[in-house]
Amino acid sequence: MQDTNLVLGGKDFTSRLIVGTGKYGSNEIMRQAHEESGAEIVTVAVRRVSLPGQGESILDFIDTKRFTLLPNTAGCYTADEAVRTAYLAREAGLGEMVKLEVIGDARTLFPDVQGLLEATRTLAREGFVVMPYTNDDPIIAKRLEDAGAACVMPLGAPIGSGLGIRNPYNIKIILETVSVPVIVDAGVGTASDAAIAMELGCDGVLMNTAIAGARDAVAMARAMRLAVEAGRLAYKAGRIGKKLYATASSPIEGLPDWTS
């Protein structure tokens, strides 16, 4: 089946899985997991370099000709910090795309949607391709689209929780509400969670912990690739409706007569 590409900021991506670079057992495991995931976009944080400047860098383990680096504003608690971080990332040569996070609370890591809207507006105006991490709230999703977001990235469940897609109905409503791509960001625990997101009709899934924290991160990366592809294909194929009672698959006519 022919599928369309995921388009973000005018760039085409064939993979609908976006993966992170944090919490891997080693940089080499990360490199292999990226390979197996089939992802074309990897998220990175922007942090102080260790001084003096020597030492291993994750960039030695990411082929930047193949992977698009997506800087995030993780750890930012205000719109101002997030905007400054996005500018730093752009100045560092990481491009115009930014995974915008404005965190509202350290315990839940839920987004501060007020700050998020403000930062989205500012960065979109400055030419950034803004990809905001948001709640599974259709109203906020619409506001973000209106503010110039290139996509919306509702959480499936809290970051790193592995609880899966807790409110598939809200995700469904978001899909009907906005016309920009919808990418589930955070909450995925295992392959079926990613498949569910894609079966709902989401345009992509972003995850880090589910792969990096798995006992075998490389194998889980492959599982996620397959799950995203399977879920996408099932969505495009059009699933059957749900019914309470059975519907026979084999014809009733032509049964042999075993009665004596």
Add this chain to the structure above:
Amino acid sequence: MKITVNGREMEVADGLSVEALLRHLAVKREYTAVAVNREITPKASYAAVALREGDRVEIVRPMGGGVEPRAER
């Protein structure tokens, strides 16, 4: 003069440029960005910007991070 680089105070030569500071600290240039007193210094001005006593310099690069903000606040 004293300046602070990535939260660390250090003693450097008066009027040191950003360019010279990066060289002194052996910082790789690729995917690196610099801010002085919260303002971003464009790469093209590294040689021209002379640091002053008490300046707070931030030097950043991409690091491992997914959806996990570090608990460093």
